[in-house]
Amino acid sequence: MTSIAVCPGSFDPVTLGHLDIITRGASVFDKVIVAVLHNRNKQPLFTVEERVALLQEATKDLPNVEVDSFNGLLIxxxxxxxxxxxIRxxxxxxxxxxxxxxxxxxKKxxxxxxxxxxxxxxxxxxxSSSIVKEVAKYQADVSDIVPEVVAKALVKKFQ
Structure with a gap:
């Protein structure tokens, strides 16, 4: 039987900390689904579609990782x-x-x-994603704390 785990989050944007957890989870489970939450309580910088695309690019070298999005209860x-x-x-x-x-x-x-x-x-x-956005907003270099694709996307968002 295939062991499947879900790694949920808002990922706005994905950081190297997120990627560390995703990569390590992928070494434990047969399949990891990175699930981007549609969180109505937050005002995201990136749309859900953009976050999914950024995560797909950032995890493209992890063959057992799939990226998806969801609404509603995680469970x-x-x-x-x-x-x-x-995985949290x-x-x-x-x-x-x-x-x-x-x-x-x-669990309940x-x-x-x-x-x-x-x-x-x-x-x-x-x-945290919040710290990354705050730093990037002022055109500071975030290339050592986010994947390259995210660093480029942040520059574009804040130009």
Missing amino acids: DYVKDKKAKAI GLRAVSDFEYEMQAASIN LGPDIETFFMMTNNRYSYL
Whole structure:
């Protein structure tokens, strides 16, 4: 049986921290679906379609990674994809409280689905999409914290 995991997020934009978690997840599971959330509570810089395209380009060398998008509850999406696991990255202790609540409700709604927490590589522990956007807005170089395709897209967005 193929082990399928979903790695959800807004990925606005994808960072090298995200890619670290995706790559490591792809080494553990047979298939990883990177799922871009349509989050109505946020005002994204990139459209869902742009984020999917950026992730597809950034993960093109990972043959067992697929990029998709979804609306609604994550647990419903995971069940629909016949996945058995959710991968979540943790940067710091401050991430844990929210992630634990989300994992707990997902476990209640989908008892057969496990959540796997992966500690982010220390090189990326300070990194968030919000920080990347803030720095890029002022034309600072972000090429060492995001994939090349994202760095170019950010320059274009803020020109």
